[in-house]
Amino acid sequence: MRTEEPLPIRLADYQPPAYTIEDNNLDVRVDPDRTIVKAKSRVRRLGAGKAALELDGEDLELLALAIDGEPLATSAYKLSADKLVIASPPDSFDLEIETAFSPRENTALSGIYLSNDRIFSQCEAEGFRRITYFLDRPDVLARYTVRIEADENAFPSLLSNGNLVDSGELDGGRHWALWRDPFPKPCYLFALVAGSFDLLQDSFATRSGKAVSLRLYVDPGDAARAEYALDSLKRAMRWDEETFGREYDLDLFMIVAVRDFNFGAMENKGLNIFNSSLLLADPETATDADFEAIESVVAHEYFHNWTGNRITCRDWFQLCLKEGLTVFRDQEFSAAQRGSALQRIKDVKRLRSRQFAEDAGPLAHPVRPSRYVKIDNFYTATVYEKGAELIRMLREIIGEDAFKRGMDIYFERCDGTAATVEDFAACFEKAAGRDLSAFMRWYEQSGTPRVRFSERFDAASGVLHLTARQLTPPTPDQPRKRALPIPIRVGLIGADGASRPVRLDGENEPGTEERTLVLDGDETTWRLVGLDAPPTVSALRGFSAPVIAASDASLADKMRLAGFDSDAFNRWESGQSVTRAALAAAADPGFDDRAPTMADAAGVFGAVLRDTSLEPGFAALALSPPDEGEIAQAVSVVDPAAIRATRQDLMRTVAQNHRLELKAIYDTHASAKPFSPDAASAGRRALRNAALRLLAELGPEEGGRLALEHGAQADNMTDAVAGLVALDASGSPAFDGALSEFHTRWRAA
Numbered sequence: 001m002r003t004e005e006p007l008p009i010r011l012a013d014y015q016p017p018a019y020t021i022e023d024n025n026l027d028v029r030v031d032p033d034r035t036i037v038k039a040k041s042r043v044r045r046l047g048a049g050k051a052a053l054e055l056d057g058e059d060l061e062l063l064a065l066a067i068d069g070e071p072l073a074t075s076a077y078k079l080s081a082d083k084l085v086i087a088s089p090p091d092s093f094d095l096e097i098e099t100a101f102s103p104r105e106n107t108a109l110s111g112i113y114l115s116n117d118r119i120f121s122q123c124e125a126e127g128f129r130r131i132t133y134f135l136d137r138p139d140v141l142a143r144y145t146v147r148i149e150a151d152e153n154a155f156p157s158l159l160s161n162g163n164l165v166d167s168g169e170l171d172g173g174r175h176w177a178l179w180r181d182p183f184p185k186p187c188y189l190f191a192l193v194a195g196s197f198d199l200l201q202d203s204f205a206t207r208s209g210k211a212v213s214l215r216l217y218v219d220p221g222d223a224a225r226a227e228y229a230l231d232s233l234k235r236a237m238r239w240d241e242e243t244f245g246r247e248y249d250l251d252l253f254m255i256v257a258v259r260d261f262n263f264g265a266m267e268n269k270g271l272n273i274f275n276s277s278l279l280l281a282d283p284e285t286a287t288d289a290d291f292e293a294i295e296s297v298v299a300h301e302y303f304h305n306w307t308g309n310r311i312t313c314r315d316w317f318q319l320c321l322k323e324g325l326t327v328f329r330d331q332e333f334s335a336a337q338r339g340s341a342l343q344r345i346k347d348v349k350r351l352r353s354r355q356f357a358e359d360a361g362p363l364a365h366p367v368r369p370s371r372y373v374k375i376d377n378f379y380t381a382t383v384y385e386k387g388a389e390l391i392r393m394l395r396e397i398i399g400e401d402a403f404k405r406g407m408d409i410y411f412e413r414c415d416g417t418a419a420t421v422e423d424f425a426a427c428f429e430k431a432a433g434r435d436l437s438a439f440m441r442w443y444e445q446s447g448t449p450r451v452r453f454s455e456r457f458d459a460a461s462g463v464l465h466l467t468a469r470q471l472t473p474p475t476p477d478q479p480r481k482r483a484l485p486i487p488i489r490v491g492l493i494g495a496d497g498a499s500r501p502v503r504l505d506g507e508n509e510p511g512t513e514e515r516t517l518v519l520d521g522d523e524t525t526w527r528l529v530g531l532d533a534p535p536t537v538s539a540l541r542g543f544s545a546p547v548i549a550a551s552d553a554s555l556a557d558k559m560r561l562a563g564f565d566s567d568a569f570n571r572w573e574s575g576q577s578v579t580r581a582a583l584a585a586a587a588d589p590g591f592d593d594r595a596p597t598m599a600d601a602a603g604v605f606g607a608v609l610r611d612t613s614l615e616p617g618f619a620a621l622a623l624s625p626p627d628e629g630e631i632a633q634a635v636s637v638v639d640p641a642a643i644r645a646t647r648q649d650l651m652r653t654v655a656q657n658h659r660l661e662l663k664a665i666y667d668t669h670a671s672a673k674p675f676s677p678d679a680a681s682a683g684r685r686a687l688r689n690a691a692l693r694l695l696a697e698l699g700p701e702e703g704g705r706l707a708l709e710h711g712a713q714a715d716n717m718t719d720a721v722a723g724l725v726a727l728d729a730s731g732s733p734a735f736d737g738a739l740s741e742f743h744t745r746w747r748a749a
């Protein structure tokens with residue numbers, strides 16, 4: 001039995017590699033039971049000294065080993081379970097290694113494996129070492145040439161990274177393909193696919209006029225189900241040109257769908273591999289949420305071509321450099337497609353439920369950890385989602401223009417390199433002309449800061465003293481916390497619901513509609529001047545920092561924000577906070593007796609219903625009360641039955657008070673056109689289904705009848721499920737029958 005703990009790897013111990021590999025030629029004979037890989041690479045010693053060459057390898061059979069064409073004597077190297085060590089190689093040489101392994105027996109879904117009679121690779125983070133002995137670390141960048149040979153019947157498509165340079169037939173029903181990727185890359189971005197697929201093809205003209213061939217490889221019969229992914233890809237390619245000035249760089253971009261996959265999708269250079277569930281959809285079986293996920297993941301993996309592939313990570317501690325930044329980019333893309341307030345609300349909900357929970361638990365860790373045992377366990381909500389929040393805060397602090405210049409410097413300066421978070425930050429220091437070292441604490445400190453706002457209005461001088469104080473509670477990994485620079489975007493609302501200019505003491509008139517204040521110590525007070533009456537403060541607009549905020553704002557203030565805040569995120573946030581507190585108070589007798597009442601909560605919904613200017617997707621979210629889990633987190637004693645009952649009470653009250661408005665929404669958002677998954681149609685469906693859900697509370701007669709009809713007329717899964725959920729909520733006796741009909745119809749799909 002092994003009892004010793006594996007030693008952690010530390011960021012502080014980073015050493016550049018003793019050797020590098022500049023060219024890597026792979027010859028892969030594909031066979032499900034025994035695949036043979038001949039690797040010929042150009043190895044060069046870096047720096048002085050005579051260090052041994054230590055290659056990584058796992059579950060490999062070593063068949064041959066030669067340096068500059070000469071087989072190596074067994075005394076010249078050492079082979080262990082995870083290393084091949086060559087004691088004293090020359091300074092620069094050709095290394096030839098022949099290995100064998102069984103894709104069929106590889107159940108790790110890492111390295112090269114068999115799925116549904118097809119061959120796939122997955123190398124991130126450390127899977128390449130299951131293909132050949134190599135310097136399996138992201139700071140070794142090589143140019144790859146890959147020859148794949150296989151039986152033509154069993155494996156008609158042979159794919160790897162880059163451009164296809166040649167292919168041909170061989171005796172015995174075999175064939176081959178030769179791929180060359182002109183861009184140096186770390187081995188985690190290597191990919192190989194062999195098998196039989198259907199193909200969905202298109203082409204994309206880049207803004208400089210280059211034609212890129214787009215190819216989606218899917219299971220036979222599935223090509224039509226990949227159309228939304230293809231459409232999303234083209235929109236993502238255009239958006240990255242327009243927004244970040246990033247053009248695609250190869251002649252070919254391929255995506256392959258696979259059934260067995262450990263993750264959602266993988267950004268291998270020019271050859272993305274996707275879990276089928278995130279690539280294929282048809283309206284009959286996929287909901288709008290599924291289409292939305294496809295759009296976002298296709299974009300995410302595509303965006304990695306620049307943030308991850310052209311500029312990669314020096315080591316795995318820098319994972320957020322590619323993942324946090326790419327999540328930020330895919331969030332911005334989704335915001336452009338679907339509406340920025342709507343997207344921000346969804347992203348913040350996700351951050352709070354996943355990342356805040358991680359930060360509050362035993363596994364809290366910083367966005368850039370300083371040690372790990374297995375990197376596989378660090379693909380976390382903190383690295384991804386909080387990592388994206390740090391980029392967003394950086395933009396908030398230095399401003400849109402400096403941020404854009406910083407990104408340009410980053411793309412220019414770090415292209416072709418394996419970079420660090422410091423390299424990234426240096427680009428923004430240059431662009432903004434300021435020191436960002438305090439901001440870098442965000443990368444090193446775990447835990448969610450608490451920010452408390454308080455205010456005092458001085459009527460005589462017309463000055464509002466706004467104070468923010470921060471505190472980050474200790475986490476198991478870090479007992480002591482430092483103050484962080486926290487960007488707080490602030491706006492002011494008058495009693496009439498209109499904005500008041502934000503002007504800091506000592507600044508010139510006339511002030512601005514909103515501005516970003518940075519809390520950079522434990523506590524700061526700002527003097528906001530030129531006010532004739534106490535305004536309502538709208539703080540942390542757009543969720544400008546990933547913190548837990550509290551304030552002494554009155555219910556009247558919150559109601560005002562819920563009804564009038566020009567920042568849609570805070571409008572939603574205030575409405576939810578009033579509703580959550582009202583529901584918590586109703587479900588928990590021990591709750592604060594100054595809490596808002598159910599009538600207050602119903603009033604929030606009324607304000608949303610009266611405002612016809614709201615985006616449908618946003619209105620749909622604003623018409624959905626906090627879910628039961630969220631209410632449970634707000635009460636001191638959890639009584640699930642009481643929570644459910646009060647939530648239903650509220651929805652019933654809203655339905656009774658606003659029956660006609662809800663019906664009007666329901667009717668006007670119907671569509672006579674055939675189903676389309678686009679964002680505007682999805683927004684209309686979301687709002688219509690939110691209205692239906694409320695109307696269901698009118699009971700089995702009126703609500704039930706509408707829900708039943710809704711389900712019967714549905715031509716897509718989103719509406720079918722919404723009909724069923726509403727039917728259940730209405731208490732209709734037709735529900736059991738409808739549910740079993742639904743089951744019979746869809747169980748095989």
Ligand code: BES
Nearest residue numbers: 124125263264265266267296297300379
């Ligand atoms: N590079 C990752 C895939 C990955 C994850 C490889 C973990 C190795 C270990 C990819 O870019 C990614 O982040 N995929 C996400 C989806 C994305 C939209 C956040 C995934 O697979 O969940």
Ligand code: ZN
Nearest residue numbers: 300304323326
């Ligand atoms: Zn990613």
